[in-house]
Amino acid sequence: MYKFLLCWRYLRTRYIALASVVSVTLGVATMIVVNAVMEGFTHEMQDRIHGILSDVVFESHSLEGFPDPEGKMEQIRQVAGDYIAGMTSTVVIPALLIFEVQGQTITRQVNFIGVDEKTHGQVSDFNRYLQHPKNREQLSFDLRNGGYDTIDHQGSDKSKPRDRMEIAGWEYRRILAKIKGPIQADRLSDSPPQSRVASAPEPQAPPEELEHEGWTYRRGEQLTAKPPETKDPFERSRPAEFDPANETHCGIVMGIALASFRGRDGTDHFMVLPGDDVKVTVPTAGMPPKIVDDNFTIVDFYESKMSEYDANFVFVPIRKLQEMRGMIDPQTGIGNVTSIQIKLHNDADGQHVRNLLQAAFPPELFGIQTWRDKQGPLLAAVHMETAILNVLLFMIIAVAGFGILAIFYMIVVEKTRDIGILKSLGAASSGIMGIFLAYGLSLGIVGSGVGMLIGLVFVAHINEIADGLAWVTGQQVFDPSIYYFQQIPTIVQPFTVSWIVLGAMAIAIMASILPARRAARLHPVEALRYE
Amino acid sequence: MSNAPLVKTPTAAHDAARTHVKFDPQPGAALAPRAPFQATEAPQMAAQGLWKRYFKGRVEIPVLRGVELEVRRGEFVSIIGQSGSGKSTLLHLLCTLDVPDQGEIRFQGQRIDNVSARRRDQLRNKELGMIFQFYHLLPELTALENVLSPLLIAEGAWSYFRRRREHLERAKELLDRVGLSHRLKHRPRELSGGEMQRAAIARALVAGPEVLLADEPTGNLDTRTGEEILTILRSLNESQRLTVIMVTHDRAIAAQADRTVRLAQGQMEIA
Ligand SMILES: Nc1ncnc2c1ncn2[C@@H]1O[C@H](COP(=O)(O)OP(=O)(O)O)[C@@H](O)[C@H]1O
Numbered sequence: 047m048y049k050f051l052l053c054w055r056y057l058r059t060r061y062i063a064l065a066s067v068v069s070v071t072l073g074v075a076t077m078i079v080v081n082a083v084m085e086g087f088t089h090e091m092q093d094r095i096h097g098i099l100s101d102v103v104f105e106s107h108s109l110e111g112f113p114d115p116e117g118k119m120e121q122i123r124q125v126a127g128d129y130i131a132g133m134t135s136t137v138v139i140p141a142l143l144i145f146e147v148q149g150q151t152i153t154r155q156v157n158f159i160g161v162d163e164k165t166h167g168q169v170s171d172f173n174r175y176l177q178h179p180k181n182r183e184q185l186s187f188d189l190r191n192g193g194y195d196t197i198d199h200q201g202s203d204k205s206k207p208r209d210r211m212e213i214a215g216w217e218y219r220r221i222l223a224k225i226k227g228p229i230q231a232d233r234l235s236d237s238p239p240q241s242r243v244a245s246a247p248e249p250q251a252p253p254e255e256l257e258h259e260g261w262t263y264r265r266g267e268q269l270t271a272k273p274p275e276t277k278d279p280f281e282r283s284r285p286a287e288f289d290p291a292n293e294t295h296c297g298i299v300m301g302i303a304l305a306s307f308r309g310r311d312g313t314d315h316f317m318v319l320p321g322d323d324v325k326v327t328v329p330t331a332g333m334p335p336k337i338v339d340d341n342f343t344i345v346d347f348y349e350s351k352m353s354e355y356d357a358n359f360v361f362v363p364i365r366k367l368q369e370m371r372g373m374i375d376p377q378t379g380i381g382n383v384t385s386i387q388i389k390l391h392n393d394a395d396g397q398h399v400r401n402l403l404q405a406a407f408p409p410e411l412f413g414i415q416t417w418r419d420k421q422g423p424l425l426a427a428v429h430m431e432t433a434i435l436n437v438l439l440f441m442i443i444a445v446a447g448f449g450i451l452a453i454f455y456m457i458v459v460e461k462t463r464d465i466g467i468l469k470s471l472g473a474a475s476s477g478i479m480g481i482f483l484a485y486g487l488s489l490g491i492v493g494s495g496v497g498m499l500i501g502l503v504f505v506a507h508i509n510e511i512a513d514g515l516a517w518v519t520g521q522q523v524f525d526p527s528i529y530y531f532q533q534i535p536t537i538v539q540p541f542t543v544s545w546i547v548l549g550a551m552a553i554a555i556m557a558s559i560l561p562a563r564r565a566a567r568l569h570p571v572e573a574l575r576y577e
Numbered sequence: 578m579s580n581a582p583l584v585k586t587p588t589a590a591h592d593a594a595r596t597h598v599k600f601d602p603q604p605g606a607a608l609a610p611r612a613p614f615q616a617t618e619a620p621q622m623a624a625q626g627l628w629k630r631y632f633k634g635r636v637e638i639p640v641l642r643g644v645e646l647e648v649r650r651g652e653f654v655s656i657i658g659q660s661g662s663g664k665s666t667l668l669h670l671l672c673t674l675d676v677p678d679q680g681e682i683r684f685q686g687q688r689i690d691n692v693s694a695r696r697r698d699q700l701r702n703k704e705l706g707m708i709f710q711f712y713h714l715l716p717e718l719t720a721l722e723n724v725l726s727p728l729l730i731a732e733g734a735w736s737y738f739r740r741r742r743e744h745l746e747r748a749k750e751l752l753d754r755v756g757l758s759h760r761l762k763h764r765p766r767e768l769s770g771g772e773m774q775r776a777a778i779a780r781a782l783v784a785g786p787e788v789l790l791a792d793e794p795t796g797n798l799d800t801r802t803g804e805e806i807l808t809i810l811r812s813l814n815e816s817q818r819l820t821v822i823m824v825t826h827d828r829a830i831a832a833q834a835d836r837t838v839r840l841a842q843g844q845m846e847i848a
């Protein structure tokens with residue numbers, strides 16, 4: 047009983063000891079913040095990675111792909127059908143993307159992905175990242191009339207509006223056609239325009255004034271835009287001229303970072319918009335590969351907020367890509383694919399399915415990986431970073447432990463005579479030790495408790511704090527143009543928090559063990575004689 | 578509660594229980610002579626051939642060289658000796674704060690110089706009270722809490738909490754007895770020397786010990802205050818039959834005891 051009373055009195059009368067736990071407090075707070083932010087980043091990244099990759103990816107090692115995807119899917123269903131919620135086949139090929147901005151040709155190396163517009167959205171979160179609300183419901187490779195998002199639907203209230211997207215769509219294309227004039231179909235492409243617009247889009251009232259590549263148009267000049275004629279899409283008769291005002295090439299969904307760049311202040315500057323044409327160059331299948339190219343019309347942007355993806359991926363209908371590359375078997379009419387994306391039921395274990403499939407298919411021909419496997423190095427790097435930070439911060443708390451040790455030692459020396467008195471009154475050595483251990487524990491609880499509070503409050507208001515810092519220093523703390531997130535993502539994991547707090551308490555106790563032992567071992571007579 | 582004795586007067590059964598700890602249950606053993614353990618005859622506190630030496634580096638300082646002492650129940654004995662003669666050392670041995678190099682100490686017939694640390698803690702806590710020249714109160718605690726501290730030490734949080742009324746009552750009564758009932762909430766540094774020594778006496782008695790060991794209790798006090806303290810000790814000795822062993826270097830103080838012995842050259846002489 048006396049232990050608690052004395053421990054409490056010592057706490058009340060020796061606030062200097064609290065100073066020694068300030069570093070514990072700060073260490074705990076920092077660790078909580080760092081872990082929350084790292085966890086937030088990891089989660090956000092995994093989310094986006096998972097958004098583009100399905101649960102399990104079944105792919106050929108060769109760019110040639112493998113024939114008969116339906117047959118393969120059937121085989122996969124036989125092996126692991128119980129776990130599978132959906133499948134879709136894709137063709138992934140490196141390609142060059144070429145487009146013009148203000149008369150300059152821009153060439154980018156991209157991953158050119160052929161997707162099945164009907165099933166792709168069911169297997170991954172792909173649709174979620176598109177900019178047209180209707181495309182988010184069901185992907186279509188036809189150019190929309192308009193109505194593309196001008197506000198980032200995944201962004202926050204601080205996302206800058208994307209004013210340019212307001213004009214994107216058919217209206218924009220018509221205006222463009224008017225400036226540039228009809229383009230000879232042959233000039234850009236050897237193949238016939240892939241599609242004609244099947245339904246006549248309602249002409250919308252165009253904006254009063256438009257700017258494009260240095261040109262300005264007023265509304266009055268734009269009255270002549272008439273509805274495009276309805277044409278039979280299967281009509282093979284080749285028009286002498288491709289009319290960009292009324293026709294599109296095959297649709298393409300472009301990674302948003304290919305089409306735009308983000309300014310310092312967080313606004314996006316678009317170089318091209320849905321409605322613009324681009325050209326893609328790919329190697330054909332077969333030996334030796336030849337280079338072919340074709341024109342496409344941008345129908346939407348893809349924004350996963352993973353800059354690695356947003357700056358690399360373009361999507362087209364799989365059939366178009368297969369045709370371009372000559373991947374279609376002329377006899378069966380079935381195209382080769384390079385991978386099958388498999389979506390599992392929610393409760394299925396991806397690794398288990400992967401193992402099943404790996405056992406069933408020859409590893410020389412097919413690579414089978416979960417989405418985690420595929421992003422292994424990236425996720426491992428993030429984990430490594432978190433681990434190193436944790437080790438460093440825990441070192442700081444350990445250093446704080448030495449501060450506690452020193453102060454405790456001083457308190458024990460100061461209390462030498464009292465320890466002698468307690469022993470002369472019959473207090474056991476273990477009891478004396480208990481006083482100082484309880485003292486250390488209470489300081490640990492106070493230090494890490496306050497640290498936890500500070501950490502949690504900091505995490506809860508981290509974006510406000512970042513803004514405040516930016517305002518004070520004039521430096522963006524969290525630059526959205528680098529990270530693509532508008533806000534600092536954070537996730538507080540109770541397990542991590544309790545682990546940190548317990549660790550800090552353990553350090554405080556360990557630091558008090560040595561002084562407590564000294565106190566316990568003091569000879570009572572020497573202690574009583576101590577002046 | 579108010580007229581409960583301040584010092585437990587042990588009954589004969591009580592004493593018998595103490596002396597028969599090593600009772601032999603064999604029938605024949607009852608006939609064996611028990612003379613050395615006769616509770617009524619044996620001194621309450623006895624030291625035989627106590628040696629204690631300190632080392633200063635390599636130099637041996639023999640402080641006690643075969644001290645013999647016997648104190649009967651209810652006796653008031655004073656030990657006088659010059660400063661540095663080893664009076665405190667002897668008292669520390671008697672109250673088991675330290676162990677002798679040689680010799681035996683018996684308390685109510687039982688050896689207490691070679692028992693476990695646990696038992697010695699218990700002896701100091703309950704059966705032997707101590708007061709010191711420098712009072713040795715705990716500065717963080719009030720006078721009342723200081724008086725309660727032996728009980729706090731003896732009991733766990735729960736059992737203390739259950740009996741706290743009883744304990745508080747006893748502590749207050751003792752403080753009243755030593756004339757300190759108006760200073761319950763004062764910290765030691767807010768008390769005078771005499772008041773501190775009174776609190777220390779109350780603390781020494783709170784657990785109901787049978788022997789009080791006093792190490793120069795008046796050494797730091799002026800003559801009048803010293804007299805007052807001595808009066809308290811005397812009255813405790815007379816009314817409660819409390820055994821008092823008091824160390825002092827002051828002949829006048831020592832003279833008030835029933836018996837005075839002198840410690841010189843590490844040995845006892847009759848003064
Ligand atoms: N720890 C120690 N080391 C060395 N000498 C000591 C120690 N403690 C006490 N002494 C010596 O023992 C002698 C007796 O001390 P003490 O019992 O305090 O005397 P008294 O109480 O009679 O004044 C003194 O000479 C003192 O210097």
Ligand SMILES: [Mg+2]
Binds near residue numbers: 664665666792793
């Ligand atoms: Mg002394």
